[in-house]
Amino acid sequence: MINVYIARQVAAKDMQPCLICSKPTVTVLYNASGPDWLYTCDIHLHDNPHFATPIYNDEYQEALDKLKMLKAQVGKLSAADKPASWDGWVSQIFIKKPKKDDEDANEDKDKDKDKDKDKDKDKDKDKELKNQADEKKQADSLKECQQKYNQQIDLVTSLQKKSRKYKLSDVTFNSRVQRKKNERIQAERRRKEQEMYSTTDPEEIAKKFAFPTVPNNSIK
Ligand SMILES: [Zn+2]
Incomplete structure (x- = not known):
């Protein structure tokens, strides 16, 4: 037997x-x-x-391997996503505000210095925009990856039921x-x-x- x-x-x-x-x-x-x-x-x-x-048959094993891979990817992306949003949040709330106060204080003193400041400000702005774009890109790929992961779970579940x-x-x-x-x-x-x-x-x-x-x- x-x-x-x-x-x-x-x-x-x-x-x-x-x-x-x-x-x-x-x-x-x-x-x-x-x-x-x-x-x-x-x-x-x-x-x-x-x-x-x-x-389980080979089809199930393959689907399961892919699920594991996607899970690792989601984990990696969401781990990368968190510090990025934290940075964005920090720069918006804490860094931006004191800078503005600085500018106000410097306004009467040196106009050239103000110009430099403006340049820096533009640079910061560019950097910020770039960061935001990166964050968005990352969020999009995380969303996409999460979606793929969810679909894969459905596939594994249905194969499991069929077995x-x-x-x-x-x-x-x-x-x-x-x-x-x-x-x-x-x-x-x-x-x-x-x-x-x-x-x-x-x-x-x-x-x-x-x-x-x-x-x-x-x-x-
Ligand atoms: Zn029983």
Whole structure:
């Protein structure tokens, strides 16, 4: 028996209790190589690695890799975005205002100095505009990246929902294998018992009857 189970839905009339919590469920995990099957509610099937983990195909893995890459990009861009807006905010609120006071104070003193100041002011203005443009560009690419990331999440989620293959945890699978073995032993025992009861010769019965749990004198 290999550890690959396919989740299937049965009709409501065929509901059976979940293996773990006994809640009636229509979801059954079927293993053709057993064959083996067990019922499980959705809560115990999803996000429950102690019981089972999904087996995803390559398409899902690729989508997941891309999602990770986009997440890293969003993280990088939003980290770069924060100090930039902080700088912009600082220059607007704190740096600009004292400068204006300076200009007012200098106004009466030296006109040449004022001209220099104006030049500086223009330079500052250019710089500010450039910073604002950069910030906008960064904000745009962050927005774009975030959008791509959101779309990728939707894709990964839909692929996740489509996936029907599961692998049981080692403990669960081993217990299924053991169960299967016991079933076989019991079937063999039943077969022998059947054979035994079909014969009427007491001596032959006594010979075949090898189960110590049943007293010999019960058969006459
Ligand atoms: Zn359950």
